[in-house]
Amino acid sequence: MHICVKLLDEIIAGAIKEDVGTGDLTTMITVPEGAVTEGYIYAKEKGIIAGTWVAERVFYFLSSEIKFTYQKKDGDRVNRGDVIAVVAGPAGPILTGERVALNIIQRLSGIATQTAAITDKLKGFGSIVVDTRKTTPGLRVLEKYAVTVGGGRNHRFGLYDGILIKDNHIKVAGGIANAVAMARAKAPHTLKVEVEVETREGVLEALEAGADIIMLDNMDFEAVSEAVRLINRRAQVEVSGGVTEDTVEGYARAGADIISIGALTNSVKALDISLDVKEIKIGS
Template structure:
């Protein structure tokens, strides 16, 4: 990922946390004090966001040495070392919370995504994310989904057309909405239509669309829709899907399953940072 993309976000997060100064650290720790610290896993999961964590510390002190013990996408177990950091103690302590917050969130997303991917590994179907991300962190959230083995849906409102129920209602129907879209967007833009009934699927198929979303359908209705579509366009399942229902949904023959909970209510992977030496050393 382009580091210029996330530098401003990290800077904003550090300014939010540190403000004018880290009052505790700067009153206790001399400016020339050096330490080594270790980031460790306190639970099993998939690591994501190591470059982000490294950037937090190097923004505070460009001479900080951040050595990852694992790679993004690698599974860790409780007690396993994730990274070793050496540098000015003030930088380590002032950057600790921001680095851990981001690393824990992104690793949590990667971990949940990997669980979903593993559930349907025997099917020709992909797990994809949604726009239900933390404001300001979308790029990082979506990159974590990829790290966990998932795929990205559209990044925002600007890079693909998704005609949802409210668009259809406002336009007067699927045909009207697709017609308006096709008259105004270029040939490089994909068009997806949300459907909730077989009748809507039939109408969508009569229009130049690339993807049909089956929203909140029963699995029986999904199977019927997949047979009707007959691979003419990609089929996405969405709405009310849980880890327990993934296999049943994938077995209907859909191509994609979009899951908002990968990012909107993720449980952070438990990680900790501990000072292990008060002077620079190889730990």
């Protein structure tokens, strides 16, 4: 997954502005001019690492003299105490960038870890796990990247790159058939049309309307199994709504092609990661 440097720098600049503002008072007061240091970014619990290169970019953004040496790469599994990277250089910028860098790598690693735990449960099944638009404002591209590090895939990135007709669209359009017909008439032929349904009747309406993907929202295993039988490969089947690590395998067994999980990004626990400065040297 490619993330352009310009967009990444905009995210980093915003995060640094939020945290540093007009200056890091504590560092300016307590760190001698010319001080250099070496520190270790390390895991305090086991998980999957993601966002190391973003953390490197944070430090580079503050000082091009900081050397960032990788000990682990994105996608690596770590245990408590494992060193992820070594940072060395001017002490001031390292301490100023510490929290922003850690916030990003902790959150992305948490997303990758949760995604991996879920995708591991689906080995041997034909289902894929995808994320949703339930992301942190301004961080969507990074959070969706972290999902791919954990072995998941991305749903649409925004409202601009996919058609997903949900319950409110259906109400305003006057029904599933009308909504799908309008989508077919106005949308590029290269885009698939996905429809969210909540009932057996909705499944049949979406099929009749010619939906490419039918999203089964908040259905139990039995209802999903019946819907899969009714659809009979005439459309892809997506399951969504309250799916957890404990229930995802059941939906795969029921025949879902795609399982979308908002909790991958909207309520994930950050991985516990720290930066420990080992030594301070005063430059000549």
